[in-house]
Every structure is written in structure tokens, then in C-alpha cells.
Amino acid sequence: xxxxxxxxxxxxxxxxxxxxxxxxxxxxxxxxxxxxxxxxxxxxxxxxxxxxxxxxxxxxxxxxxxxxxxxxxxxxxxxxxxxxxx
Amino acid sequence: xxxxxxxxxxxxxxxxxxxxxxxxxxxxxxxxxxxxxxxxxxxxxxxxxxxxxxxxxxxxxxxxxxxxxxxxxxxxxxxxxxxxxxxxxxxxxxxxxxxxxxxxxxxxxxxxxxxxxxxxxxxxxxxxxxxxxxxxxxxxxxxxxxxxxxxxxxxxxxxxxxxxxxxxxxxxxxxxxxxxxxxxxxxxxxxxxxxxxxxxxxxxxxxxxxxxxxxxxxxxxxxxxxxxxxxxxx
Numbered sequence: 438x439x440x441x442x443x444x445x446x447x448x449x450x451x452x453x454x455x456x457x458x459x460x461x462x463x464x465x466x467x468x469x470x471x472x473x474x475x476x477x478x479x480x481x482x483x484x485x486x487x488x489x490x491x492x493x494x495x496x497x498x499x500x501x502x503x504x505x506x507x508x509x510x511x512x513x514x515x516x517x518x519x520x521x522x523x
Numbered sequence: 524x525x526x527x528x529x530x531x532x533x534x535x536x537x538x539x540x541x542x543x544x545x546x547x548x549x550x551x552x553x554x555x556x557x558x559x560x561x562x563x564x565x566x567x568x569x570x571x572x573x574x575x576x577x578x579x580x581x582x583x584x585x586x587x588x589x590x591x592x593x594x595x596x597x598x599x600x601x602x603x604x605x606x607x608x609x610x611x612x613x614x615x616x617x618x619x620x621x622x623x624x625x626x627x628x629x630x631x632x633x634x635x636x637x638x639x640x641x642x643x644x645x646x647x648x649x650x651x652x653x654x655x656x657x658x659x660x661x662x663x664x665x666x667x668x669x670x671x672x673x674x675x676x677x678x679x680x681x682x683x684x685x686x687x688x689x690x691x692x693x694x695x696x697x698x699x700x701x702x703x704x705x706x707x708x709x710x711x712x713x714x715x716x717x718x719x720x721x722x723x724x725x726x727x728x729x730x731x732x733x734x735x736x737x738x739x740x741x742x743x744x745x746x747x748x749x750x751x752x753x754x755x756x757x
Contacts, residue, residue, distance in 0.1 A: 493747075500744035504694055507701035514704065 447522050455513035462509020469502035537704075537711040539642055557645065560636035564627045603743075607750040610757060614750065617656060621649060622746045629703060629738030632710070633730060638738075641703040643696065650696030653749050657691065661756035669756070691752055695745065702741045706733030 477495035481488050515521060541553035578589045586594055600619050604611040628640040639645045661669040673684045710729055714722060 496740060497744060497747055500698070500740065501748075504698050507698055507705070510705055511697065511701050514708070 448520070451516045451520065451522065455516040458509045458513040458516065462506045462512075466503050466506035470499045473498050473502065536715075537637070537641075537707045539637070555642075556637045557639050557642040560631055561628070561639040561645065563636060564624065564631055564639060568623060568627055600746075603746060604750055607747060608754040608757070611750065611754075614753065617652075618746050618749055621653075621749065622742060625649070625699065625745060626739065626742045629742060630734060632703075632707065632734045632738075638703050638707060638734075640699055641707045643700050646696035646700040646703075647692070649699075649745075650692035653695060653752070654692040657752050657756055658688075660753050664757045695748060699741055699745055702737055706737055709733060 473495055477491055480491045484491075540556050542555060542559060544551055544553045546552070575589070575593055579593065582590060597619075600615060600622060604614055604618055608614065625640060628638050628645075632638045632641075658669075661672075665672070673688070674681050675684075710726065710733060713726055713729060
């Protein structure tokens with residue numbers, strides 16, 4: 438274990454942290470967006486005439502749900518490329 | 524990670540690069556690639572404006588060609604604004620400007636530029652402008668009631684309401700920035716890490732999804748949220 442430098446340990450932990458950030462923040466928005474898309478498909482099936490309006494509402498909701506995932510992405514990117522601890 | 528970046532070599536470029544530096548008030552400032560691509564985007568929009576002005580001076584009863592497209596775009600923006608706002612007159616200028624600028628910026632990745640919206644400075648400026656427009660609209664509509672709304676429904680909720688107000692520009696700008704930066708990084712990684720054979724043609728799918736689809740959706744969402752937030756204060 439003596440060959441691991443402090444710098445290397447910090448980089449390794451940053452990479453693990455970035456992966457964990459993406460794991461958590463990828464999971465939630467994926468569930469939310471899939472649920473919204475399923476409900477949107479259901480609504481179009483029930484009322485095909487309102488397709489355009491349902492589409493915009495669904496996309497807006499999905500984009501808002503995606504925000505948390507993007508925050509996680511920003512954290513992961515900072516850990517990977519800005520290297521705040523190394 | 525370090526090894527991955529090393530093996531990618533110098534051709535991995537999604538960073539903002541300084542092009543040339545100058546001194547102002549003792550500060551060292553840089554003209555970066557963001558400035559250059561923003562200049563290109565502004566130039567394109569300026570030329571578009573001149574051409575549109577020329578075209579619309581001799582409008583025809585039955586539109587064709589460019590006039591058709593302009594009428595479609597204006598109608599689209601008006602639908603977006605009036606669909607979300609009770610009293611949306613006068614906001615077409617701001618929302619339309621932001622829409623055109625952000626859309627052109629997002630699509631500029633297709634032309635080999637680094638999208639200006641993949642720089643947090645640019646998106647945060649848009650977010651701050653929207654924030655001030657929201658607050659000024661609120662003050663004009665409700666006078667002191669705008670500030671009293673921070674203490675509703677209970678006095679104790681003031682900190683939460685305050686954070687909710689301040690989160691608006693951050694969430695608006697962060698959403699756009701992270702989307703564009705993620706797309707830029709994925710495309711740059713593909714070009715840097717894949718062998719030459721896979722760089723021909725295949726990235727067009729990435730560009731189609733990340734630049735065109737994602738860029739258009741994010742532009743639409745940004746403008747829609749702007750109108751929704753402004754309408755909330757009216």
C-alpha cells in the first residue's frame with residue numbers, strides 16, 4: 438500500500454465520487470422522466486386531439502425533473518476536471 | 524482518469540481557451556473562445572436581422588420563402604408567450620431575443636464552434652437578467668405586496684421563500700449550462716478517444732441528439748420557464 442501517493446489517492450477518490458454522483462443523480466431523473474413519458478403516452482391515448490399540448494407539458498416537466506441530474510453532472514465534472522482537492 | 528486524459532492527448536478540447544490577453548485597470552483579462560463564438564453568433568444574428576428587415580419591407584399577401592419562416596417563428600413565440608402569460612404584451616422582445624440567441628448558440632456546436640452557452644458566465648448572465656425582470660415585474664404589479672409575499676403564509680417561512688427566489692436564476696442558468704457542457708464533453712471525448720474510422724459519420728447521431736434535439740428542447744424550456752416565472756409575479 439506504500440506505493441500510493443497522496444495525490445493518487447485524492448484522484449482515485451475523486452473518480453469514485455464522480456461515479457457515485459452520476460449514479461445517484463442519474464437514477465432519479467430517469468425514473469421521473471420515464472414516468473412522465475408513460476403518463477404522457479396514456480394521456481395521448483385517451484385524448485389524441487390534445488397531442489401538442491400534452492407534448493409541451495410533458496417536455497417541460499421532464500426538463501424540470503432533469504435539473505437534479507444536471508446538478509449531479511456538474512458536481513461530477515468539477516470532481517473530474519477541476520480537481521478541487523488535488 | 525488521469526491516464527484516460529493523457530491517452531486522449533492534446534486533441535481533447537472542451538476547455539475554454541484564452542486567445543489573447545490584455546490589461547485593464549491592473550487586471551489581466553482574457554479574450555476566450557467563448558467571446559469568439561459569441562461574436563460569430565452575434566454576427567450571424569445581425570446578418571439575419573438585416574436580411575429579414577430587407578424581406579419584410581416588401582411583404583406579400585401570400586407569404587413565401589423567408590417571409591413564411593419569419594411569420595412562423597413570430598407566431599410560435601407569440602403562442603409561447605400568450606399561452607403562459609395572462610398579460611404578455613411587451614415581453615416578446617426579451618423572450619424572443621433570448622430564444623434566438625440561445626438557439627443559435629446551441630446550434631453553433633454543429634459548425635465546430637464551442638457553444639457560448641457551455642460557459643457558465645453566459646448562461647448566468649441570462650439567468651440574472653431574467654431574475655431582475657421577474658423582480659421588477661413583481662414590484663410594478665404589486666408594489667409593496669411583492670415584498671410582503673415573501674412573508675406569506677407565515678412569517679417564519681421567510682428564509683425558505685428567499686431561497687426560493689434566489690434559486691430561480693441559478694436553476695435556470697445551471698440547467699442550460701450543464702446540458703450544453705455535457706453535450707460538448709461527450710462529443711469531444713468521442714473525437715479524442717475513438718479511432719479515425721469511427722469518427723466518420725457516426726458522430727452525426729451524437730450531434731443530432733446532443734446539439735440539435737437537446738439544444739432546441741432546452742431553448743424552449745428556458746423561454747417557457749421565463750414566461751412562467753414572470754407570469755407568477757404579475
